[in-house]
Amino acid sequence: MGKMNFLEKLDAITSKNKSLVCVGLDSDLSKIPKHLHGEKNPVLAFNKAIIEATSTIVQSYKLNLAFYEALGSIGFETMRDTLRTIPDDIVTIGDAKRGDIGNTAEMYARAIFDEAGFDAVTVAPYMGFDSVLPFVRFEAKGVFILALTSNKGARDFQYLEAAGTPLYKHVVEKVISWNQRKNCGLVVGATHPEELLEIRSMTEEIPILIPGLGAQGGDMEKSVKYGTTTGGTRALFNSSRAILYASSGSDFAEKAYEETERMRCEINSFRG
């Protein structure tokens, strides 16, 4: 068998680990357990322990690039070395939310797919198709485009109605039309369950990355029932802080496992 494309990889790990849990490795030096601060690279040591504890029960890991860029010069290596400790069959997502003109977007695509080595990326839609195309051109990679975000500020522009249709639905329609290589995805916050249902009704096949459970207060049952396909797949439920900081003691990895397993089972109980 040749190298799998993104959707095949996503479906395979979803099935193998029976999991729709995407652990957000948004690891913050100021929040990780104190006893790790003596390590050469505390964030990397933390990530390795979390990955080792959880990799048999997750579908994917998502690294928000901001948390690595904030580390300064060791940020890139920390991110790349974290990715190298993740087993090959698990999906990795670079949560970058990039969006820029063509030649610049190409540079970002190279940085995220070639230099860092992610399986997928998140991108912002504001600048339109030519800002997304350089990512989509990597046919084996996944490209999740922001549609409706989980934060309060989503109200500022994403609900503006043009020709009777809110902006986020214009984005969904465009993404469906851009999905010729079958490697696009969408980002829809768990804080908007009704809209999630509406978006899932527009596309059965496109995977949806769903942040906003946990700290942000999204509804688990509705998000799972509305966000997954009829087969109960193609959704990635991100949780970060609730898993990473389940304990601040030396049992942090064990507690992270327990929280991940609790979330995996709860999600599975609602899957179609």
Added chain:
Amino acid sequence: MGKMNFLEKLDAITSKNKSLVCVGLDSDLSKIPKHLHGEKNPVLAFNKAIIEATSTIVQSYKLNLAFYEALGSIGFETMRDTLRTIPDDIVTIGDAKRGDIGNTAEMYARAIFDEAGFDAVTVAPYMGFDSVLPFVRFEAKGVFILALTSNKGARDFQYLEAAGTPLYKHVVEKVISWNQRKNCGLVVGATHPEELLEIRSMTEEIPILIPGLGAQGGDMEKSVKYGTTTGGTRALFNSSRAILYASSGSDFAEKAYEETERMRCEINSFRG
């Protein structure tokens, strides 16, 4: 005199160097002169030479972060060390186009302002106010929000009309309301001169970063007349490839100076 805020710094250097030229240090290893490839860090050597040649006639330097991230692990240092060679009185902009939820945007703000040391940043508006606020909170720093971009894909969403007003104007209106600390700016492509005039008529004081001259074909005369204030200031005209690659020989820095000076004088000839 205390430390200047962003607008004071921008006005001071605009006046001192009589320049609205923003040189885009989007330095691409594959495009810089061959004779630099033997240097320990070719991109850094290239940037230093360009800065040394042009710093008396520019208003600002803009570094697109994509070009540094594509360098992998030496990218951050190359960016930071480039910034360190820029004279203190010249404005530096991190062209990052970031946009994320609050706690993540805070991380990006720290990375760009504290770790790298830029005076200003570009951010994307799609996720709304709470994605912009963590940047704006750095009161001495400038925050340029994308309104109408220079690329073809700008047509996909930015012109969608909600309540009779295109999305980009909704963004401008919001930015005006977010500008309580007087440190917001806008990004408007030179490829849309009529819209630039319209946006400048909505705000006299907010600085506008105007990319899209040169390779992207924006109109110089209209962009200057429409984009500047009545005093002929508060605009930043970015040019990157036309300056950086004016020559591929050992005279690249000299030719970059000549192209920058040509652009500076042409812009000044149209200033009010």
